[in-house]
Amino acid sequence: MREKTITITIDEQGRSTLDLEGFAGKGCEQVFDDFRGGDPLKVERKKLDFYSRPQAEREKSQR
Amino acid sequence: MSKYGETQTVLREEKYLLDALKEMGYQAEVHPEGAPLNSYYSEQEAKQANIIIRRAQLPGAFGDVGFVRQPDGRFTLIEDELDDHSGYGKKWLGRVQQIYKENQTLAVAQAKGYRLKCRQVIETSEGKQVRLQFAVRR
Numbered sequence: 337m338r339e340k341t342i343t344i345t346i347d348e349q350g351r352s353t354l355d356l357e358g359f360a361g362k363g364c365e366q367v368f369d370d371f372r373g374g375d376p377l378k379v380e381r382k383k384l385d386f387y388s389r390p391q392a393e394r395e396k397s398q399r
Numbered sequence: 400m401s402k403y404g405e406t407q408t409v410l411r412e413e414k415y416l417l418d419a420l421k422e423m424g425y426q427a428e429v430h431p432e433g434a435p436l437n438s439y440y441s442e443q444e445a446k447q448a449n450i451i452i453r454r455a456q457l458p459g460a461f462g463d464v465g466f467v468r469q470p471d472g473r474f475t476l477i478e479d480e481l482d483d484h485s486g487y488g489k490k491w492l493g494r495v496q497q498i499y500k501e502n503q504t505l506a507v508a509q510a511k512g513y514r515l516k517c518r519q520v521i522e523t524s525e526g527k528q529v530r531l532q533f534a535v536r537r
Contacts, residue, residue, distance in 0.1 A: 340535040341516070342534075345529070346530075350407055353403070353406075353502055353520055354402075359402070361452065364402050377405070378405045380400050
């Protein structure tokens with residue numbers, strides 16, 4: 337099973353980036369909100385994550 | 400889906416703000432009802448703040464530096480106008496925010512059960528960046 341990781345980078349201008357890997361669905365949003373801590377978002381995007389798709393779907397796309 | 404985001408740190412929690420100031424070597428005063436800041440010119444209008452660092456602790460400063468609790472809960476920086484150019488302006492505030500955010504992030508991670516995998520300090524052309532990586536046990 338792929339490990340879920342959260343990487344936060346904080347600079348000296350008070351800006352942060354938040355990068356979640358290996359998450360899927362609502363769990364991803366919950367973790368994102370935990371670490372955002374109520375700070376306003378300047379940029380937000382979801383990333384396509386092959387391993388978040390169901391096994392059957394992955395096998396189909398590999399054929 | 401995984402997710403990426405960029406945020407601007409807002410100082411809301413007094414505890415982490417005081418911790419950040421302490422980490423920077425300041426002994427800040429806390430005034431829940433507000434207290435006056437001393438300015439360089441005595442005829443300047445007295446400003447009030449809820450968290451105050453006195454000038455004696457601020458090398459090169461013209462007046463005290465403080466943080467005011469706004470009605471929406473945020474703390475904003477308040478200082479002598481002369482100090483915006485004496486090292487206690489935007490750049491100084493950014494350093495406060497950086498330490499605040501790191502402390503807040505570590506506390507949230509511990510409370511929620513995320514495991515800290517590594518902490519790195521990276522030198523960039525815009526200053527130091529702190530990178531924290533966590534893993535999820537569940």
